[in-house]
Amino acid sequence: MLLEPRFVKLSTRTGIEVRRTLPNAKKRMIGAWAFVDHFGPTTQTDGMVVAAHPHTGLQTATWLFEGRIEHRDSIGTAQFVEPGQLNLMTAGRGIAHSELSQADSASLHAVQLWIALPDSVRKMAPEFEQQTDLPRVSIGGISGTVFVGAMHGQPEARAQTKIYSPMVGAELRIPAGEFDVIELDPKFEHGFLVAIGSVQVAGLEVPMNSMEYFEPGTTSVTIKNTGDEEATVILLGGEPFEEPIVMWWNFIERTHDEIVAVREKWNNRDASIPGFVDHIGGWIPAPELPNLILRARNN
Numbered sequence: 001m002l003l004e005p006r007f008v009k010l011s012t013r014t015g016i017e018v019r020r021t022l023p024n025a026k027k028r029m030i031g032a033w034a035f036v037d038h039f040g041p042t043t044q045t046d047g048m049v050v051a052a053h054p055h056t057g058l059q060t061a062t063w064l065f066e067g068r069i070e071h072r073d074s075i076g077t078a079q080f081v082e083p084g085q086l087n088l089m090t091a092g093r094g095i096a097h098s099e100l101s102q103a104d105s106a107s108l109h110a111v112q113l114w115i116a117l118p119d120s121v122r123k124m125a126p127e128f129e130q131q132t133d134l135p136r137v138s139i140g141g142i143s144g145t146v147f148v149g150a151m152h153g154q155p156e157a158r159a160q161t162k163i164y165s166p167m168v169g170a171e172l173r174i175p176a177g178e179f180d181v182i183e184l185d186p187k188f189e190h191g192f193l194v195a196i197g198s199v200q201v202a203g204l205e206v207p208m209n210s211m212e213y214f215e216p217g218t219t220s221v222t223i224k225n226t227g228d229e230e231a232t233v234i235l236l237g238g239e240p241f242e243e244p245i246v247m248w249w250n251f252i253e254r255t256h257d258e259i260v261a262v263r264e265k266w267n268n269r270d271a272s273i274p275g276f277v278d279h280i281g282g283w284i285p286a287p288e289l290p291n292l293i294l295r296a297r298n299n
């Protein structure tokens with residue numbers, strides 16, 4: 001099933017536009033992966049200026065293909081993220097952060113992913129980690145970097161990234177003309193996001209910026225680079241996330257009332273999500289809630 005992106009302008013100072021493949025009208029989540037934004041490549045490398053904003057109930061995973069972004073947050077982190085590294089922020093019961101791309105690179109190109117936290121840990125204290133030594137895998141001529149979990153059949157190449165449900169995330173680089181079989185865990189559902197290049201997944205041409213989805217029970221998929229340049233695919237998978245969630249703005253909760261409460265806390269500058277100092281200044285207030293009851297939905 002093809003998941004096509006929506007084009008969304010982020011509420012940043014520069015109005016950067018992203019291609020969002022999750023949530024999607026056809027599929028809300030893939031495992032605990034709840035949100036997939038793809039932006040760039042752009043030569044406007046100073047284009048990402050996202051002032052302080054909060055998150056709850058999720059982890060943000062930032063993965064760069066090109067460029068450099070500075071992350072700062074309310075637990076004292078100040079960290080650059082560069083290609084090949086994973087910047088993972090676990091919001092738990094509440095964190096605020098800002099993101100500032102650096103003009104010192106030729107191009108900016110990244111995905112930002114959200115991971116829903118299971119109910120048992122979603123109120124945990126916030127954490128941040130930077131993974132710089134991620135395992136590499138080879139599948140025929142394809143070279144991969146595993147940033148979350150492990151590829152099926154390659155348990156020795158497991159990322160140490162701290163996650164709370166069974167899942168996988170990897171970047172696959174496919175040389176021109178190369179095709180290989182990717183083994184999949186049949187307990188997982190999966191998505192293949194084509195980030196760069198011309199790629200066939202299971203015999204179907206998947207347009208750049210789109211994602212091909214596979215249900216649990218799929219044991220392998222052939223991917224092929226049909227172009228004349230190296231292609232890059234992001235593989236995301238996980239056990240179907242069974243808990244209904246309410247995802248609104250930057251929050252993942254379980255009920256409408258929880259969303260109302262956390263929105264009020266942020267907009268009233270409640271001390272439960274403290275401030276911090278960065279080069280951007282200011283903060284992004286939560287928008288008005290829609291005039292309806294937000295319902296927890298299955299995924």
Ligand code: MN
Nearest residue numbers: 053055060097
């Ligand atoms: Mn954020």
